[in-house]
Amino acid sequence: xxxxxxxxxxxxxxxxxxxxxxxxxxxxxxxxxxxxxxxxxxxxxxxxxxxxxxxxxxxxxxxxxxxxxxxxxxxxxxxxxxxxxxxxxxxxxxxxxxxxxxxxxxxxxxxxxxxxxxxxxxxxxxxxxxxxxxxxxxxxxxxxxxxxxxxxxxxxxxxxxxxxxxxxxxxxxxxxxxxxxxxxxxxxxxxxxxxxxxxxxxxxxxxxxxxxxxxxxxxxxxxxxxxxxxxxxxxxxxxxxxxxxxxxxxxxxxxxxxxxxxxxxxxxxxxxxxxxxxxxxxxxxxxxxxxxxxxxxxxxxxxxxxxxxxxxxxxxxxxxxxxxxxxxxxxxxxxxxxxxxxxxxxxxxxxxxxxxxxxxxxxxxxxxxxxxxxxxxxxxxxxxxxxxxxxxxxxxxx
Ligand code: PMP
Numbered sequence: 001x002x003x004x005x006x007x008x009x010x011x012x013x014x015x016x017x018x019x020x021x022x023x024x025x026x027x028x029x030x031x032x033x034x035x036x037x038x039x040x041x042x043x044x045x046x047x048x049x050x051x052x053x054x055x056x057x058x059x060x061x062x063x064x065x066x067x068x069x070x071x072x073x074x075x076x077x078x079x080x081x082x083x084x085x086x087x088x089x090x091x092x093x094x095x096x097x098x099x100x101x102x103x104x105x106x107x108x109x110x111x112x113x114x115x116x117x118x119x120x121x122x123x124x125x126x127x128x129x130x131x132x133x134x135x136x137x138x139x140x141x142x143x144x145x146x147x148x149x150x151x152x153x154x155x156x157x158x159x160x161x162x163x164x165x166x167x168x169x170x171x172x173x174x175x176x177x178x179x180x181x182x183x184x185x186x187x188x189x190x191x192x193x194x195x196x197x198x199x200x201x202x203x204x205x206x207x208x209x210x211x212x213x214x215x216x217x218x219x220x221x222x223x224x225x226x227x228x229x230x231x232x233x234x235x236x237x238x239x240x241x242x243x244x245x246x247x248x249x250x251x252x253x254x255x256x257x258x259x260x261x262x263x264x265x266x267x268x269x270x271x272x273x274x275x276x277x278x279x280x281x282x283x284x285x286x287x288x289x290x291x292x293x294x295x296x297x298x299x300x301x302x303x304x305x306x307x308x309x310x311x312x313x314x315x316x317x318x319x320x321x322x323x324x325x326x327x328x329x330x331x332x333x334x335x336x337x338x339x340x341x342x343x344x345x346x347x348x349x350x351x352x353x354x355x356x357x358x359x360x361x362x363x364x365x366x367x368x369x370x371x372x373x374x375x376x377x378x379x380x381x382x383x384x385x386x387x388x389x390x391x392x393x394x395x396x397x398x
Pocket of ligand 1: 109110111112113141143185187212214215244245253254387
C-alpha cells in the first residue's frame with residue numbers, strides 16, 4: 001500500500017507556508033475596553049477590529065444579553081425549523097428588514113453561512129433548473145467565491161470594480177440565469193463597489209444583484225442602513241442584501257434581507273440555514289438592542305468620519321502608502337509579505353495591534369497593513385499611531 005497520509009500532507013503544507021513567512025498565528029485576545037485589548041499581559045490600542053461603531057462592549061448590549069440569557073436560557077435547542085426559532089429571532093428579523101427597507105430578513109449563524117446558503121439556494125443543483133451564471137468581483141469575500149464554486153453555476157470573476165468587464169461577461173451568456181454578487185465595501189481595500197452602475201447593468205441584462213454589506217452596514221447611509229441605502233438603491237435595484245452582525249453591530253451572526261419570496265426560497269433550500277442550530281436567542285436579543293443603537297448612532301458615524309479624515313490627512317502628510325478608501329478600512333499597501341509582518345510587529349512593540357494581511361488573503365505582491373478605525377478611538381490614539389507608523393515602516397526597509 002502506497003497511500004499518502006493526509007495529516008502528514010497537511011503538516012508539510014503548513015511547514016511550507018511557514019517557510020515562506022506566511023504562517024498564521026492564533027492568539028487569545030482580551031478586550032479590556034472599546035478599542036483596547038491585552039495579549040499575554042501586554043496592552044494594545046486595537047486598530048484591526050471590525051467594531052466600527054464601538055458597540056461590542058456597550059453596556060446596553062451587555063445588559064440585553066444578560067437579560068436574554070436569564071429569560072430564555074443559553075442554547076436555542078435546535079435548528080430554526082425544528083425547535084430553535086425563538087420569538088427573539090423573529091423580532092430581530094423584523095427589525096433588520098425594517099432597517100434595511102426590505103420585505104423580510106432571515107438570520108444565519110455567520111456571514112459565511114449566509115453567503116453559502118444564498119449561492120446554494122439560487123444556483124444549486126436541481127433537476128429542473130439549467131445551471132446558472134455567477135459573476136463576482138475578483139476581490140469579493142472568500143465565502144461568496146467558495147459558495148459559488150460549490151454550485152453547478154459557471155463562476156466568472158471580473159477585474160475589481162470593472163463594470164464594463166462584468167457587462168461583457170453577462171452579454172456573452174444572454175440565456176443563462178445570472179447572479180452578480182459584490183461586496184458593498186471591500187473588506188481588504190475599504191473601497192465602495194460601483195453599486196449604482198452594477199444595479200443598472202443587472203436591470204438591463206435581467207440579472208439579479210446580490211450585495212454583501214458586511215462592512216457597510218451600520219457605517220454608511222442614512223441611519224447606517226448600509227452601502228445600498230447610501231447609493232439610494234432599493235430592494236428592486238438589489239434584491240439580495242447580506243449583512244453581518246459581528247462588525248459594526250458588535251454581536252455576531254448574519255442575515256439576508258429581500259422579498260418574501262426570496263426568504264421563503266432560502267428557508268426551503270439554503271442548507272446552511274436548514275441544517276444548523278439556531279444561534280442563542282439571547283444573542284438575538286442583544287443584537288436587537290444593537291440595531292436600535294446603530295440606527296440612532298449618527299454621532300458615532302460622525303465621529304468615525306472625523307477619525308477617517310484625521311488619519312488620511314496625517315498619513316498623506318507623512319507620505320504613507322494610503323489606498324483610495326473613504327471607509328473605516330484604511331489599508332497601507334506595502335507589497336512584500338515579510339515587510340507587512342515586520343511592520344505589524346514593530347507596531348506591536350509601540351503598543352498598537354494592526355493586522356498584517358498577506359497572500360493568499362490578498363493577491364501576491366499586495367501585502368498590507370489593514371488599519372481599521374472605530375468610533376471608540378480617541379483623536380490622540382490616531383495621532384499616536386501616525387507617530388509610530390513611519391518608524392515601523394522604516395524598520396522594515398532595511
Ligand atoms: N463577507 C465579508 C465581506 C466579510 O468581510 C466577512 C467577515 N470577514 C464575511 C462575509 C463573513 O462574515 P462572518 O464573520 O459573520 O462569517
